[in-house]
Amino acid sequence: MPIVLEDVWYSYPNGVEALRGVSLTIGDRDFVVIMGPNGAGKTTLVKTFNGLVKPTRGHVLVDGVDTRRATVAELARRVGLVFQNPDHQLFCETVEEEIAFALRNFGFTEEEVRKRVDWALRAFGLEEYRDTSPLALSGGEKKRVAIASVLVWEPKYLVLDEPTLGQDYAQKEKLRKLINELLERASVVMVSHDIEFIVDFRPRPRVVLLAGGRVLAEGRAEELLTDLELLKKASLVRPQVPEILDCLCDLGLKVRTDVLDLLEARDIILSAVGAGR
């Protein structure tokens, strides 16, 4: 059973309309990336998935349960949401306790808590920081602790808000590997501005472009992330590969520009150059 959003509207108490008629479905083992300019309503949208934000109009159904009729704690067991800034959640004395925090809230047995914490520490390369205060870690390490502290209870749907923020290349690649592994047993929804990080995924995610609280477009990454007009509306910069192909077009080389894959682009350029000779 998926997460279904039916014509969801949401206004903040100060009157700002953050969501305006959003309809969306997150299926089982789905991989969705939500992109859009600042203030588009991306974070508000993902907060509706676990009931932190209850729609003022419309419905959000998580596995058939209306989020209005369930507590955040009940929904959080299925929908794990990792917030953008880890400084907003880290508070325990050690990394180990921080990762175990949610497990204890959900009533896992101590044996299960230990087993899962060990797994999370290993998966995120945090074993050496087990007894360190999470507040003493670097920005990237804190982010990893924050993600680990949610992933540890294995939610059916994992929502990551800007997971690559403050991460170096190596850590991004580790995160990519982990997300690919997770996709075998869970759905992943990611809010991100990091377009290059997204286009390097195989298989590529479904992209939802959000602007002004509305869904601007939804579809395959190859279609949406190569559409210059659409990307402009969503305040996004086109990925490097179609950008280079477009530059070659300007130079008179007849090549397609709706390509995200580097190797595919190489073949297209080579065949175009060969045909020109």
Added chain:
Amino acid sequence: MSSLLESLAFQKRDSVLHRLDPRVKLAYAILMIAIAAVFCVDPTTLRWEWRYSLPYIVLFACQIPLAVLGKVGRLWLRTLKASLPLALLIVGTNLLVVWMYGQLDVYQLERVVGMGFFFLALVASFSIFTLTTSPDDLSLALEQMGVPFWFCFIFRAALRFTPLMAREARITIDAQRARGLELDKGGPIARARRYVPILVPLIVNAVKRAWDMAEAMESRAWGATGKRMSLYVLRLSGRDYLALCIMLFALIMAIYVRMFFQVPYLLPYILPLLEGLL
């Protein structure tokens, strides 16, 4: 609490109150305390006493047109809504004390209701002041009144960070609830303990921000010279003088009424009417 702090934050609008000199608005906030105090002091013995509720209800009602005039009515109402539990706590605690150690009658009830409205009137007037005065304007006003710059700066920084802290508190609560924390579960002690995951990140971030700010200020030559220049200089206009005159008149009228008239009790008249209606 976070909504109370948020709703006290300055709102940029084009209104008569926004255009008033910040010093006049500061005088207004102090004047409201002064008028409220006038009705708390016995004119013959000069002793502090709580007796009536009518003056504070009137004082509170006077704030309504001002909130409308300042175009901040909605947020002002939010401030009141958020401060209502505190007002009820004041009323409840005092009622309990009277009930335990004294005789609870209609006059005691009037006294306690008066305390609640005294608090609400002060919150209402202070809210109008903060909603219509930017921290920068206020700091400038204090500076021009001769208050040392370092003090003005602390004051301004505190006001500016208040809504930020409120926003952070909201995000932190959301982040911990997303990890299964249930704040409303259990008895009062268990509930208080559940706030630890909220308070720790909030305090740590506040200290970190203060530290970062101190470093950024020092990098920009904070305190290099005692002689500071100000780009803006405040000058009182005709509108400001008119407002000051009205405020002075209100204070004189309040003192006059308190000294020469008997303030009527409200509840001994209202309660029988209500009983009749019921």
